[in-house]
Amino acid sequence: MERSITWDDGAIRTLDQRALPDEHRTLRLTTIDELIEAIATLAIRGAPAIGVAGALGVALAARLHTVDGRLDETAVLADAKRIATARPTAVNLTWAVERALFRLPQGADAVLDEALAMLDGDERTHRAASRRAADLLRQQCGKGPLRILTHCNTGRLATTAWGTALGTIRELAASGEVQEVIVGETRPLLQGARLTAWELVEDGIPHRLCVDSASAWAIASGLVDCVVVGADRITTRGDVANKIGTYALAVAAQRAGIPFVVVAPESTVDERLLDGSGIMIEERASDEVTHHGGRRMAPEATPVFNPAFDVTPSDLVTAVVTESRILVPGGDLADRIAACTRVVPDFPTAGVSFQDLGPVYADATLVRDTAAAMHRAFQGRFDSVLALEARGFPLGAVVAQRAGTPLVLARKPGKLPGTVDSVQYGLEYGSDRLETQSGALTPGAHVLVVDDVLATGGTLEAAARLVERSGARVSGLATVLELTALGGREKLAAHEVFAARHVT
Structure with a gap:
């Protein structure tokens, strides 16, 4: 599968997600400022993808700060700190930066080797999680074809290849077990409409697009067998931070009695946080809501509430699936061991x-x-x-x-x-x-x-x-x-x- 992020002879090459679906445009990032801007403006987005990009960024910084064979570790650490804070909610970014920095005393080449190992392992990680999640959904819902609702983009664009929740849908679709995917548009930046729908078209998976406010009604109307989403941070208790709108879907799924499953790599689990109260929720620019296509859609004086994420409490989550385990939040110990x-x-x-x-x-x-x-x-x-x-x-x-x-x-x-x-x-x-x-x-x-x-x-x-x-x-x-x-x-x-x- 084509990677959305690669290392290109001293630069980070990435697919510019801001341009899709109209234009298939790549960026070649050669400075730390360019990388940070790409992450902040969502040219690179998705927790696993920005994690890998962050690790490659540390490798880039190590190269840029090596002169005449001497590595300036202080300068690399300063750049790494800037990279790690470019998107505060997704824990993968900090995790990947810290993992790359661990090799810094061994030199720039060692840092690059570590970043490339993360890049190479990304698809394997998400395929393993997808297989595990697909098996869980077969147990929860019975053999397909299934009607699945997903939110935001969790495919190869949000990772480097394959995907998490969308990877699970790919896994089921490959064996003819997907009847239809309902895709929320994902306001305000339309990652569902622009990116997830684009990937589903690319793979020939049947789907329909709906406005975000219709998703809960689709669940209540019996059009959905299960909800499958990704995550940007997961606490040890199983609270899940994900794209704004996820919490409402979890409430609707519990009300309807259908599974709400989160698929994410282990790097998304923040062992330092017990619950969601400690998750910093990023709030983005007001013009993402007040403007559309460059045109103002709201009165000049209207203030804006524009959180990029929300937190779904563990008692609304059926299961969190990673490449190595199934966590049943809120379930008793016996259920978790059984899973x-x-x-x-x-x-x-x-x-x-x-x-x-x-x-x-x-x-x-x-x-x-x-x-x-x-x-x-x-x-x-x-x-x-x-x-x-x-x-x-x-x-x-x-x-x-x-x-x-x-x-x-x-x-x-x-x-x-x-x-x-x-x-x-x-x-x-x-x-x-x-x-x-x-x-x-x-x-x-x-x-x-x-x-x-x-x-x-x-x-x-x-x-x-x-x-x-x-x-x-x-x-x-x-x-x-x-x-x-x-x-x-x-x-x-x-x-x-x-x-x-x-x-x-």
């Missing part, structure tokens, strides 16, 4: 549906919240954590850190140096052992045992015996997942068991 768990059929043997928790562990926020739930379940009742090999280790470490307690690791035979305490336990075929270093569990300690899955209960029962043989006490057993049909809880009846999610 991230990958079911692998016939593994490790035929007839077994394996619950792969790998995507759960890849989601830092979900790991944190799962550990917090384990901590709350036994708060004040343990002073040590015993984590079981291997997937109990990362969760056990977070629980111990949160509680401020020691962490002890229980390993399989031959993994620990020195003398060990050991217990044997039975498997379906044969047996195994759990070991801890002698003295690691203090007599009289109150121990919380942490593992990933409770199945038949053999491993956790062995861990409990290991604790008791050391002279310590079992405060509780905590797992991410319990496979209830296998009866493990009955084997552990002497102990309190917490599982964040239960699967029958």
Whole structure:
């Protein structure tokens, strides 16, 4: 797919989005001032696109400030700060600038390599998110063809290739699962009418354009199966900043009982913000509203309210989908774990549906919240954590850190140096052992045992015996997942068991 942004022998080449759809015009940006103007005037727009452009801008600054082989890092840092503040709401810009700057001590070529890595990875990132979002919509809405409403532009113009929400629509359309896309015009600069419609025509995807104020009525009239949008910033709680008008669509979608799905890269998630109250909302020039086609449309003395973005609270969002996870804001912990768990059929043997928790562990926020739930379940009742090999280790470490307690690791035979305490336990075929270093569990300690899955209960029962043989006490057993049909809880009846999610 043709890229909207490229590196061109010491310059940033980009498609000028201000000229579309009338003219396919490219810009060759050779100075930092030109780049900042292009971002501020929306020649380059879309959170992922301006992020990549910002990284390339740092590379450009590093080249411009290298004279006779000497790099002026102070000058580069000053230019980078100007770039990062060109559009304050989209977190991708700051993220990308900081990532490029990390390589600055290694020289201009290293900065360029980092920026080009972001450019090259952009399409892969968004294709992965699109596939994940398309699968979610199939689950939520059933097999297509679907009637989808989208807002603003989230395609290859807003990224560098493919797109986020529009990439999801492309993914569904490729398998014949799109009946129609309803496109809001996106006032005041008409990114939906000028850009999204242009991309849909380019791809031959059926669509209709409507004024923004008709979008909610289209939803209420039963013309829409789901709403799919992008994002400029997402908080850890799942509040979403996006193009102005998004909040109204989320309200209408919830009222109609249809999914409202946000598709964006991980770089759009701002881990420093808990909720939307901390998001700076950019307000743009009044003449974008008072004028059209160079002609004044409102009285001279009329003041203007022209926010570029709004914030949709997490309780209106069905799911946030990135290249690596599905976040279900406002959903309970079990629902979020379920959304991230990958079911692998016939593994490790035929007839077994394996619950792969790998995507759960890849989601830092979900790991944190799962550990917090384990901590709350036994708060004040343990002073040590015993984590079981291997997937109990990362969760056990977070629980111990949160509680401020020691962490002890229980390993399989031959993994620990020195003398060990050991217990044997039975498997379906044969047996195994759990070991801890002698003295690691203090007599009289109150121990919380942490593992990933409770199945038949053999491993956790062995861990409990290991604790008791050391002279310590079992405060509780905590797992991410319990496979209830296998009866493990009955084997552990002497102990309190917490599982964040239960699967029958």
